[in-house]
Amino acid sequence: xxxxxxxLLDPFKPFDEGTPPDRLVPYMWxxxxxxxxxxxxxxxxxxxxxxxxxxxxxxxxxxxxxxxSAGISDFWQVHGMEMLVAAVAILLxxxxxxxxxxxLLEQTLVGTLHVQSQWRAHKHxxxxxxxxxxxxxxxxxxNRVMQMGPATEDSAYMFLEAIWFSLxxxxxxxxxxxxxxxxxxxxxxxxxxLYILYTKFLVVRITVASEKWSDGRSAVTGRVVDAYANIExxxxxxxxxxxxxxxLSAFKRLRLRLQRFLRLATEMHLMxxxxxxFLMVGVGGLAIWLWSQGIITIGEVxxxxxxxxxxxGMSGWIMWVTIRxxxxxxxxxxxxxxxxxxxxxxxxxxxxxxxxxxxxxLFDDVSHHFGKESGGLDxxxxxxxxxxxxxxxxxxxxxxxxxxxxxxxxxxxxxxxxLIDGQDVSAVTxxxxxxxxxxxxxxxxxxxxSIRANILYGRPDAGDAAMVAAAKRAEAHGFIQDxxxxxxxxxxxxxxxxxxxxxxGGQRQRIAIARMxxxxxxxxxxxxxxxxxxxEVEAAIQRSLHTAMEGKTVIAIAxxxxxxxxxxxxxxxxxxxxxxxxxxxxxxxxGGLYARLWQRxxxxxxxxxxxx
Numbered sequence: 214x215x216x217x218x219x220x221l222l223d224p225f226k227p228f229d230e231g232t233p234p235d236r237l238v239p240y241m242w243x244x245x246x247x248x249x250x251x252x253x254x255x256x257x258x259x260x261x262x263x264x265x266x267x268x269x270x271x272x273x274x275x276x277x278x279x280x281x282s283a284g285i286s287d288f289w290q291v292h293g294m295e296m297l298v299a300a301v302a303i304l305l306x307x308x309x310x311x312x313x314x315x316x317l318l319e320q321t322l323v324g325t326l327h328v329q330s331q332w333r334a335h336k337h338x339x340x341x342x343x344x345x346x347x348x349x350x351x352x353x354x355x356n357r358v359m360q361m362g363p364a365t366e367d368s369a370y371m372f373l374e375a376i377w378f379s380l381x382x383x384x385x386x387x388x389x390x391x392x393x394x395x396x397x398x399x400x401x402x403x404x405x406x407l408y409i410l411y412t413k414f415l416v417v418r419i420t421v422a423s424e425k426w427s428d429g430r431s432a433v434t435g436r437v438v439d440a441y442a443n444i445e446x447x448x449x450x451x452x453x454x455x456x457x458x459x460x461l462s463a464f465k466r467l468r469l470r471l472q473r474f475l476r477l478a479t480e481m482h483l484m485x486x487x488x489x490x491f492l493m494v495g496v497g498g499l500a501i502w503l504w505s506q507g508i509i510t511i512g513e514v515x516x517x518x519x520x521x522x523x524x525x526g527m528s529g530w531i532m533w534v535t536i537r538x539x540x541x542x543x544x545x546x547x548x549x550x551x552x553x554x555x556x557x558x559x560x561x562x563x564x565x566x567x568x569x570x571x572x573x574x575l576f577d578d579v580s581h582h583f584g585k586e587s588g589g590l591d592x593x594x595x596x597x598x599x600x601x602x603x604x605x606x607x608x609x610x611x612x613x614x615x616x617x618x619x620x621x622x623x624x625x626x627x628x629x630x631x632l633i634d635g636q637d638v639s640a641v642t643x644x645x646x647x648x649x650x651x652x653x654x655x656x657x658x659x660x661x662x663s664i665r666a667n668i669l670y671g672r673p674d675a676g677d678a679a680m681v682a683a684a685k686r687a688e689a690h691g692f693i694q695d696x697x698x699x700x701x702x703x704x705x706x707x708x709x710x711x712x713x714x715x716x717x718g719g720q721r722q723r724i725a726i727a728r729m730x731x732x733x734x735x736x737x738x739x740x741x742x743x744x745x746x747x748x749e750v751e752a753a754i755q756r757s758l759h760t761a762m763e764g765k766t767v768i769a770i771a772x773x774x775x776x777x778x779x780x781x782x783x784x785x786x787x788x789x790x791x792x793x794x795x796x797x798x799x800x801x802x803x804g805g806l807y808a809r810l811w812q813r814x815x816x817x818x819x820x821x822x823x824x825x
Contacts, residue, residue, distance in 0.1 A: 218320035221251060224329035233337060235553035237542055244330050244365050251321060255373050258314040263378045265307055267385030270523060272299065274516025281511065318374050326366035334358045334552045342558045343623040349551070352438025353431045357548040360427070364541040364548070371541075375534040379527060386520045390496070393513045394503055400495040401524075404488060411484055412532055415477065416539045422474045423543030429467035431547065436460045442712070478536065485532055489525045496521045558625055558643065566645035570634030571599030572735035572766035574620065579629035581615060589615050591789040593629075602767040604777030606807065607786035613770050616786070617738055620768075622646055633736070651734035655741035657725030659713030664693055665705040667713075667724055671732035679731060680705070687727035692720055726758070737762055739769040774811055783807060 228247075234240040245252065276296075283291050335358050346354070383405065391398035440447055440456045447456055500517040503509045509517075574597040582589045590612045597603050605613050619626050622638050631638045638646055651671070659667045668680050684690040696707040698715065713721040729737065739758070755776070771777045778797045785793035785800070785807045793805050800807040 214316070215320055218316040219324050221321050222248065222325040224325045225332060228333065230336065230340075232555040233333070233549070233553045235549050237546055237549075240545065240549060240553070241365070241368065244326055244333075245369055247325065247329065248322065251317065255314075255317045255322060256377060258310065258317060259373050259378050260381050262311055262314050263381035264385050265310065267382050267389060267520070269303070269307075270386075270519045271389045271516050273519060274510075274512040274514075276512070277515050278510050278512030318370055322373070323366045323370055326369055327362045330365040331358060331362035334361050334548070337552060337556075340556050340559075341554070342556070343618070345554065345557065350435030350439055351442065353435030354551055355438075356431045356434040357551045360431075360544050361548045361552065364544040368538055368541045368545070371534050371538050375531065376538070379531045382527070383524070386524060390517055390520060393517055394500075394509055396503070397496055397499055397517055400499060401492070404492040404495065407491075408488055408528065408532075411488065412535055415481055415484075415532070416535055419474070419477055419536050420539045420543050422470065422477060423540035424547050425543075426467070426470040426474050426540075427544040427547040429463070429470045433460070433463045433467050436463050474540075481532055481536065482529075485529055489528055492528075493521055493525055558622060560642050561640055564640060564642045567633065567636055567638075567641040567649055569649055569735060572649075573597065573599040573632075573634050574736065574766060574768075575630075575632040576616070576620075577630040577632065579616075579619065579626050579631060581619060581624065581627045584627075589789055590619070590626075593786075593789070593791055595784060595791055595794075597766060597768065599634075599766055600764055601782065602762065602769070602780045604774075604780040604783040605768055605770045605786065606772075606774060606777065606783060606810065608810075611786040612789040613786055614740070615789075617740065617768065617770070620738070621650060621652070648732075649734050650736045650738060651729040651732045652738045653722070653725050653729045653740065657713075657721050659709050659716070659721055659724060661708065661711045663702065663706050663708050664696065664724065667709065668705075668727050668731055671728035671730075675731055677705075680727075683727045683731035684724075686730050687723045689720070689723035689727050692723075735765055737765050737767045739767065739771075741771060785810075 224247075226247075234243055248255070276299075279292050279295075280288055289296075338354065338358060387398055387401055387405075390401055436459055440460065447453060497518050500509065500514045504511060504514045574595075576593050576595040579593045580589075580591055582591070588610075593612070593616065605616065607613055618624055620631055620638070622643055625639060633646070633649070660670065665677075665680065668684060669675060671683075672679070681690060684693055693707075694704050697703045698707040698710075700708070702708060709715050709721075709724075713724070716724070767780075769777050769780060777783060781796070782794060783797055783800055784791055785805075787806060793800055793803065793807050795803070801811060802808075
């Protein structure tokens with residue numbers, strides 16, 4: 214039974230992957246409409262349950278009147294069959310309808326919307342550019358994605374299970390009270406108007422307070438996760454006290470926002486009790502007076518009092534649900550600040566995949582100033598022939614990383630074109646482009662998964678034999694066999710910890726190189742690929758890389774110039790322009806910037822300050 218309702222909807226089905234709406238109502242509708250025809254069915258079952266609840270109270274008054282009129286001796290004989298039917302309805306029909314209502318609301322609605330909203334938000338976030346993630350806390354972004362699930366599903370659930378149910382119940386109660394006596398309905402109507410006006414006044418302030426509270430929670434999460442993710446730096450620089458102060462300011466701000474929210478909750482309880490006192494005295498007192506005048510029966514007094522007491526209990530629940538609902542709205546609005554941001558780098562409509570070729574690269578008059586008037590790259594034209602090995606050097610800020618970032622299309626060039634085998638990188642899909650480029654960076658962070666999963670990330674369909682061969686070529690197979698994690702997993706099944714913290718820098722680098730080797734892409738980018746290795750291991754891996762790079766187009770960035778001296782060409786960048794281009798020997802003979810950088814090396818590392 215549960216499985217049937219759980220499988221009515223698929224939260225992972227394909228969907229329009231455009232930017233999520235940035236306003237609350239359109240966003241909620243984009244999620245709720247996936248319920249399709251089940252949404253009106255949920256509303257109908259909630260309506261039936263609410264009507265049944267109000268009729269049950271009314272019927273209890275009727276039973277009292279029947280008992281009073283028939284007397285003890287004749288009651289069962291006259292009304293026995295009616296009591297039997299009522300008992301069957303209460304014992305069987307009512308629980309069955311409530312069960313169906315909750316199966317739809319909990320197994321179908323909650324089980325779908327909770328995961329669906331998180332999955333869609335995560336899927337959209339994965340498509341954001343590198344710049345997007347570099348300008349925010351990973352903790353805050355993940356917190357906003359994860360909060361969308363409970364906020365979205367609970368909003369929809371509470372609307373159907375509480376707001377819609379209560380609205381139907383109150384209307385039903387009003388009709389019943391009006392049937393007993395119009396003056397009772399008038400008192401109920403006055404209470405209802407006052408209740409709605411106060412609720413409206415309250416939720417406006419609740420929405421603002423909730424959004425600020427949610428923003429405060431995200432800020433705290435961002436700062437805490439930032440400290441945990443960089444715990445090595447915190448320990449190395451004795452930064453625990455500084456991190457405490459940094460987080461404490463956010464915690465204090467969060468407490469102030471929580472207190473503001475709780476003040477509104479306390480105020481709500483006071484006003485609610487005043488309103489409910491008016492309801493009970495108004496309806497109850499008037500009903501007793503009408504009975505004393507012989508206008509209504511004692512059973513009708515009982516029904517009116519029961520409805521009033523039920524509304525007294527429900528009103529607090531309704532208002533608290535309303536507050537929670539608007540609290541969720543604040544959470545959703547806060548989350549949409551990150552989730553509804555359009556992708557800055559997108560594939561062209563119907564973009565084809567990059568056709569794999571020999572790997573020729575052309576930078577055609579490329580400029581990129583990061584939206585400023587200067588900096589970055591300035592009119593760079595560079596052709597790298599297929600199979601050519603090119604070293605890229607220059608002082609810090611010369612534009613080397615920007616050039617690679619544009620090649621990988623982490624950003625779109627502001628001017629000019631980048632072609633691979635004659636294909637404009639902006640006209641092909643990003644996924645196919647990056648599949649054809651193998652990259653090893655200076656900071657090779659690994660996934661918190663097994664060694665096997667990390668190496669196979671380069672080519673998931675590769676078998677164990679290919680994986681082990683890649684690890685051997687990267688000089689990694691030996692130490693991998695000796696690994697064992699806390700859970701007892703060994704070798705290639707051992708987990709590496711978050712960002713690979715259980716491994717040394719050199720071990721992480723060799724895993725990253727093995728991953729790149731396994732990928733077997735026609736273009737290889739090495740960004741300080743051996744910087745974390747000692748000289749002996751570096752020499753061994755350089756030999757492996759030399760073999761792995763055969764027949765491939767290679768761009769290698771290095772501050773240690775000795776690692777690229779044997780490249781086919783060396784391209785020197787300075788202030789965003791190509792200032793020199795030639796072989797190592799030719800550039801030394803030229804006596805320009807490269808020759809000065811070479812002379813200033815100390816221990817094989819590049820000394821900066823080449824602006825002279």
